[in-house]
Amino acid sequence: MSKAIITRNLTKRFGDFIATNAITFDVEQGEIFGFLGANGAGKTTAMRMLCGLLKPSSGEATVAGFNIFTQTEQVKRRIGYMSQKFSLYEDLTVKENIRFYGGIYGLSHQQIKSKTEELLGKLQLQQEAGQLVSSLPLGWKQKLSFSIAVLHNPSIVFLDEPTGGVDPITRRQFWDLIYEAADRGVTIFVTTHYMDEAEYCNRISIMVDGKIKALDTPAKLKEQYQAASMNDVFLQLARAKPGENNSSS
Amino acid sequence: MREFLVFVRKECYHIFRDRRTLLILFGMPVVLIVLFGFAITNEVRNVKIAVLDQAKDTYSRQLTDRITASGYFTVDRYLASEKDIEPVFREGEVKVVVVLPPNFGHEFYHGRKAPLQLLTDASDPNTGTTLVNYANAIILQYQQEMTGKVTLPLTIQTASRMIYNPSLKSVFLFVPGVMTLILMLVSAMMTSITITREKELGTMEILLVSPLKPLTIIAGKVIPYIALSFIIALTILAMGFWIFGMPVKGSLLLLLLECLLFCLAALSLGILISSLTNSQQTAMMISMMGLLLPTILLSGFVFPLESMPKPLQVFANIVPAKWFIIILKDIMLKGAGLRQVWQPTLILGGMTLFFLVLSVRKFKTRLS
Amino acid sequence: MQPIVIENVHKRFGDVKALHDISFSVEQGELFGLIGPDGAGKSTLFRILATLLLADQGSAFVNGLHVVKDYKAIRRQVGYMPGRFSLYQDLTIEENLNFFATIFKTSVEENYDLIKDIYEQIAPFKGRPAGKLSGGMKQKLALCCALVHKPAVLFLDEPTTGVDPVSRKEFWEMLQRLRQKGIPILVSTPYMDEAMLCDRVALIQKGEIMQINTPGNIVKSYGKKIWAMRADNMFRLIRDLRAFEGTDSCFAFGEYLHVTLHVPVEKVQAYLTPLQHGNLVIKPAQPGIEDAFMQLMQEQNETV
Numbered sequence: 001m002s003k004a005i006i007t008r009n010l011t012k013r014f015g016d017f018i019a020t021n022a023i024t025f026d027v028e029q030g031e032i033f034g035f036l037g038a039n040g041a042g043k044t045t046a047m048r049m050l051c052g053l054l055k056p057s058s059g060e061a062t063v064a065g066f067n068i069f070t071q072t073e074q075v076k077r078r079i080g081y082m083s084q085k086f087s088l089y090e091d092l093t094v095k096e097n098i099r100f101y102g103g104i105y106g107l108s109h110q111q112i113k114s115k116t117e118e119l120l121g122k123l124q125l126q127q128e129a130g131q132l133v134s135s136l137p138l139g140w141k142q143k144l145s146f147s148i149a150v151l152h153n154p155s156i157v158f159l160d161e162p163t164g165g166v167d168p169i170t171r172r173q174f175w176d177l178i179y180e181a182a183d184r185g186v187t188i189f190v191t192t193h194y195m196d197e198a199e200y201c202n203r204i205s206i207m208v209d210g211k212i213k214a215l216d217t218p219a220k221l222k223e224q225y226q227a228a229s230m231n232d233v234f235l236q237l238a239r240a241k242p243g244e245n246n247s248s249s
Numbered sequence: 250m251r252e253f254l255v256f257v258r259k260e261c262y263h264i265f266r267d268r269r270t271l272l273i274l275f276g277m278p279v280v281l282i283v284l285f286g287f288a289i290t291n292e293v294r295n296v297k298i299a300v301l302d303q304a305k306d307t308y309s310r311q312l313t314d315r316i317t318a319s320g321y322f323t324v325d326r327y328l329a330s331e332k333d334i335e336p337v338f339r340e341g342e343v344k345v346v347v348v349l350p351p352n353f354g355h356e357f358y359h360g361r362k363a364p365l366q367l368l369t370d371a372s373d374p375n376t377g378t379t380l381v382n383y384a385n386a387i388i389l390q391y392q393q394e395m396t397g398k399v400t401l402p403l404t405i406q407t408a409s410r411m412i413y414n415p416s417l418k419s420v421f422l423f424v425p426g427v428m429t430l431i432l433m434l435v436s437a438m439m440t441s442i443t444i445t446r447e448k449e450l451g452t453m454e455i456l457l458v459s460p461l462k463p464l465t466i467i468a469g470k471v472i473p474y475i476a477l478s479f480i481i482a483l484t485i486l487a488m489g490f491w492i493f494g495m496p497v498k499g500s501l502l503l504l505l506l507e508c509l510l511f512c513l514a515a516l517s518l519g520i521l522i523s524s525l526t527n528s529q530q531t532a533m534m535i536s537m538m539g540l541l542l543p544t545i546l547l548s549g550f551v552f553p554l555e556s557m558p559k560p561l562q563v564f565a566n567i568v569p570a571k572w573f574i575i576i577l578k579d580i581m582l583k584g585a586g587l588r589q590v591w592q593p594t595l596i597l598g599g600m601t602l603f604f605l606v607l608s609v610r611k612f613k614t615r616l617s
Numbered sequence: 618m619q620p621i622v623i624e625n626v627h628k629r630f631g632d633v634k635a636l637h638d639i640s641f642s643v644e645q646g647e648l649f650g651l652i653g654p655d656g657a658g659k660s661t662l663f664r665i666l667a668t669l670l671l672a673d674q675g676s677a678f679v680n681g682l683h684v685v686k687d688y689k690a691i692r693r694q695v696g697y698m699p700g701r702f703s704l705y706q707d708l709t710i711e712e713n714l715n716f717f718a719t720i721f722k723t724s725v726e727e728n729y730d731l732i733k734d735i736y737e738q739i740a741p742f743k744g745r746p747a748g749k750l751s752g753g754m755k756q757k758l759a760l761c762c763a764l765v766h767k768p769a770v771l772f773l774d775e776p777t778t779g780v781d782p783v784s785r786k787e788f789w790e791m792l793q794r795l796r797q798k799g800i801p802i803l804v805s806t807p808y809m810d811e812a813m814l815c816d817r818v819a820l821i822q823k824g825e826i827m828q829i830n831t832p833g834n835i836v837k838s839y840g841k842k843i844w845a846m847r848a849d850n851m852f853r854l855i856r857d858l859r860a861f862e863g864t865d866s867c868f869a870f871g872e873y874l875h876v877t878l879h880v881p882v883e884k885v886q887a888y889l890t891p892l893q894h895g896n897l898v899i900k901p902a903q904p905g906i907e908d909a910f911m912q913l914m915q916e917q918n919e920t921v
Contacts, residue, residue, distance in 0.1 A: 038781040039752030138655045164779060165807045167654030167822065168911050172868045179852035194808075195782055199871040200851070218872060229871065231782055231810075238783045255719040259708065266707045266746075451703035455762075458667050459720045460693045614688075616669045 002065070004029045004156050004187035005050060010059035012045050019045040021210035022059065027203075029155070032178065032188040034198045037207030038238045043191050044160070046207070050189070051158055052076050064155045077105070080149035083160035087145030090134035094125055097133060098148060105152035119147050139170030143177060150181055157181065159190040163197065175200055195231035204230070206237050213237050252461060256469030263443065264473055274439075274477065278431045278485050282492075285423035296380060297325035298345040299337050306354035308395075315391045316347065321383050334368060344370045345380050357395070424489040425577035426550035428482055429511070429570045433544045435478045436512045438536035440519030444470055445532040448523075454616070463612050471516045478512045479505075498584030507580070507590075510597055511573045515540075517604035518569075524611040544570040572597045618681050619644060620770050620801040621666065626675035628661055628824075635661045637824045639675070643803055648796045650815030651805035652910070658824040659805040660700050663774040666803070667697045680769050693721075696768030698759050700775045706748030710739055710758055713747055714765060721766030728767040731798070735761050735791055753784025760791065771795070773804040777811065789814050809907040820910050827913040832906055839909045841865070844882055845873035845902035848894035861888050868911065873898075875908060 005027035012020045020042040027033045037043045048054040050063050052072035061068045064078040088097050095116060102112035120126045123143055133141060142162055149157055159178075163171045175197065182188050190201065198204050198218060205215040214221055214237055218230055227233045264271060298316070302309050316322050325343050328334065337343045348366035350356075356364070365388065369381050447453040456466055482505075489495035497504060522535050545551055547561065548570035554562055565571050572593040579585035579593075587594070621643035628636040636658045643649040651659050664670040666677055668688035677684045679691045704713045714736075718725045729736075739757050742750065747758060756776055763771065773792075777785040789811060796802060796816075804815070812818045813832045820827045820835070828835060848854045855874060858867040863880035878885060882899065889897060 038783055039779075041781075161779070165655035165775075167657075167807075167914065168809060168907050169868070169914055170654070175869055176855065179855065183852050193779065193781055193785075196871040200869055234782050235786060238781065252720050252722065255716055259705065259712070259716050262708055262712065263705070450706070451699050451701040452705060454664075454667075454669060454699045455697065455703055455717070456720070457669060458692050458695065458697045459717075460689070460722060461720050615671065616664060 002029050003027065003062075004031070005033075005061070005063050005189065007050075007061040008059055010046070010049060010061050011057050012042075012049060012054065013057045018210050020049070020207075023207070023210075023212050025205055025212060025215055027156075027187060027189060029187055030182055030185045031203065032182050032190065032201045034201030034204040035189060035191045035207070036198055036204060036234060037191075041207040041238075042210040043207055047158055047160060047189070047191065051079060051081055078155050080152070080154035080157040081160075082145050082149040082157065082162055084142075084162060084164045088133045088141060088148070091132060093130050093132055094120070094136070094144060095129045097144070098151065101148045102151055107152060115151055119144075119151070123147060139166045139174070142166055143170070143174055146174065146177055150186060154186065156187040156189060159188065161191055161193060163192065163194060171197075195229065195234055198230040198234075206234060208238055253465050253469055256461070256465065257472055260443070260469060260473040264477065270439075274435055275481065275484070277434075278427060278481055279488065281427045281430070282424065282485060282488050285427060294321060296322050296345065297343050298322045298347060299326050299328050299334075299343045300324055301328040301331065301334065301346060301348045303351045304349050304353035308354035308357050309349045312349070312388065312391055313347070316384065316387055319383075319387050321387075338368075338370050341370075345384060347384070423550075424485065424493070424495055425574050425581060426548070428485045428508075428577065429548060429550060429573050430541070430544055431481055431485065432478050432508065432512055432573075433515050433540055433570060434536075435481060436474055436515035437519040437522070437540050438533065439474055439477075440471060440516050441522035441532040441536055442529050443474075444520065444523035445526060445529045448527045449529055457614060457616075463614055464609065467520060467609060467612060471520070474516065475509070475512050478515075479508065482508045495581070497581050499580035499586060503587055503590075504577070504580050507573070507576050507594065507597075510594070510601060511569065514569045514597060514601040514604060517601065517608045520608035521604060521611060524608065524613060543568045547571065548574050550574060567600075569597055569600050572600075620680055621649075621803055622678040623662070623666070624676050626662070626665060626672045626677055628658075628665065628670070628673050634824050636665075636672075639821075639824075639826055641819055641826065641829050643801055646796065646799045646801055647816045648792060648802045648804065648814075650812050650818040651803065651821055652807075652809060652812045652818050652906070653805070653821035654807050656823075657821045659821060660774055661824075663697070663699075663772050663803075663805065667695060667772055668692060694769040695772060696763035696766065696770070697772045698763040698774060698776055700778070702755050702759060704747045704755070704759055704762060707746055709744050709746055710750070711743040713758060714761055717762040718765045723766045725765060728765060731767055732761045732764050734794060735764075738787075751784075752780045753787065756780055756784065756788055757791075760788070764795075768800070771800050771802045771804075773802065775805050775807065777806055777808060785811070809905070809910055812906040818906075820913060822910075822914055822917060825917070827917060828909075835906060835909050836904055839904040839912065841877045841904075841912070843902045843904050843908060844876045844878065844885075844899055845870070846876055846885075846897070846899045847873045848897045850894065853892075854889075854894055854897075857889065857892055857894075858885070861885065863888075866911070866915070870902075870905075870907070873902065875902060875904075 003026050005025075008024050009022040010020060010024070011018065011022050023046060035043055035047070045054065049056045049068060050061065052063075052068055052075045056069065063075045066074040066078070068075055089100070092100065098116045098119060099112055102115060107115065120129055123140070125140070125144065128136060133144070136144070146159070146162060163174055166174065171194070178188055178190070192198065201218065203215065203217050204221060205212050207213065214233070216224070221233050222228070222230065225233045225236050227236065300313055302313065313324065317324050322345070326337070328337065328346070334346050337346060346368040348368065350364050353365070367381055367384055447456065486497065490497070518540060519536070522532055522539070526532050526535065547554070547565040547568045549565070550570070554565055554571070557565070575593045576590045576597070579590050583589070619642045623642065624640050626636055626639040639662060651662065653659055661670065665672050666679060666684060668684050668691050671685060680694055682691050684691060705716070708716065714725055735757050739754050739761070742754065747755065750758065760773070760776065763773070777788055780788070785808070792802060792804065793814070806812075815832060817829065817831050818835065819829045830838070846854065846858070851869070851874070855867060855869065858864050858874065858876055863878050863884055865877040865879055867874055867876045876885070886899060
């Protein structure tokens, strides 16, 4: 199986401050990879580098087989991105959002049309297709924005705290979508503050102060740290050294 | 009282920590004044001309002297023949050539029409027209003077438009304009932005829940900006005085009091805007479109109000800037006292009171 | 006297029903949780209690004071921490704290014992602008600012949203200590696991309260038997279980699925065995608040 993401000593400095400090890991194609860490541990910075939004200070990394230093354009065409903070245009309708994102990823008119039908059907949003996104409940927005993030069949999707504040049922429906995408071979790279969600991942990395402190399957991590849940593992790791001397990234 | 002082101090922290905005606030008046004072000028000064004097008599020499004495023109060279005219224009230095025909003095003295030719470089038509107008005015003046000497002493002078600005310095007109613009910008736009910023941040929620009275919040927000506006107004006056030699003929105290009045009017407009919207962006747009544009266009700052269509002239009456510019010009250029400017002052004061009451009334003590 | 009393409060925003017939009261010294997802109406309720919004119907009292008639008196007595981070980003920790102390007509020194525990954790960075603090520290500072005037009631609107698990845990430890000092606290959160840390909770969804009880009783009243199941391929297991007619509900819960059935568990085993799931585990499980919340949500959806 090919690697979706490879990083070697990937580092980003902002002045004196080292946001991500020589992180090294691989993500397999089709894997659900949980990327955890305390606020300000450097998750967002690392994720931005992998998406080609931020130039690393040193190290190496490839995403979908392309170098993130030199081939950011190719990288961007093969990834999908969704964050809790920004995902959809609130003042556009559901359909217009789909058409827009399909358009910027170069899908043909015909493709967009069939994808729209398929997507609306899967999310049971046919009734709301003409409504403004701002009128949808948060959970629906999140599901819609995930579906749009994978609209152009990217090989990797980056999800930045996709389920914050969402009700428990919708949160699980959201994870159903993630499982389904992973089943189709899409690599999922996800950050979350819900530790139960960490258990749904195939493998997890935990960042503390810019470094990766642990990386394994949830079961092995729990065994290694003799913890009952991922929450305990996380507390043990992140509390060992309080992240207070970090500013938020 | 202590709460109020703490509030003002907090506001000052915001102002001084946002270096970029502060720089813009102080940099802009400087740039505007310099721009209007030096660069964007429609003045004619020391324009080089050439003279082809074929008469070489008393009158032709007198007229040439008159033209140069005005300060608008200097004679770059005297030409020997008509052949020299074209090469002179090609060089580009000389903008006007005055051609006085051989028997100029004779024809002039005997009351007949004295033929005189003005040739201009019309590659820049605007400048060309302006120069011809200036030269014509001087020649006409000279002609009238001479006519008056020999016949009737009652000849009418037409130089009335230059009375309050004898040297026609456009910067004298721009200083009041820029002052109005900047005070409007700092007072109205900055106030509306700083209040809406608190709404965007969510801090307004905490302030409202606190025992602070709405009036304290408003005053605490406004006072640092009054001070800031004042300092900026003084900077502009100082620049006008030292760089362009623009005096304040009237009372400086009166001038500053009028500035305070205008600041208050602008600030209350700013508060009013902030009660209409919850976002900084909208507040900025409303200030731009609703306040700055009328201030620039309808105050008589850039475009003379007299030449505007009647409806616009009527509309201009509700633009506070119009009245403030009238007051400023009267005090600074004419040396007017309160007795001369009481009327626009009263109008401005009335507007201020109206906006102030309205804005305090409209200020919401709840979120919706 | 009950510090917070809410009676039949309704609130609409245009066509959106933000709150529908909300009634509950908080006892003296109680840590009361308002548990529900974003958009459930939690913030609206907080704003009504903090006298920032007017309810369409119904009334509410804070310390016996009416939220509309006595709003000025209430504003002097409550500590309110809004949902968004609401401090001045360009002011330092110290400046923020002093500012909020003064506008509430007090000083940091006067009530220092109340905020001491929390403030000491952030004191080493007191010269740093609030905008440059990490999420957990911001929340601590915001709590200090809400406490600095020794409020009689504390309103905390989603203080732990977007904060990492470590800071969340610390934050809740601080709330426990404040409760011991006798301050009644109304706190909202979208994290179901935090409900267990409250004395009583109201589960709120779509502007309606689904249940009010102690967390223990809510879990106890969950009537159904829950089975935890797992296998190597969880996605396939979810699909297979949902396709099974005996399944009532099937949701992922950490490393297991929580499954409720209306047939004996042996039937599921019989159904799954030929499907050849690797390492299939089926065992009974204890329900949690989240199970209860989801069941109540489903009931609510069915009645609508």
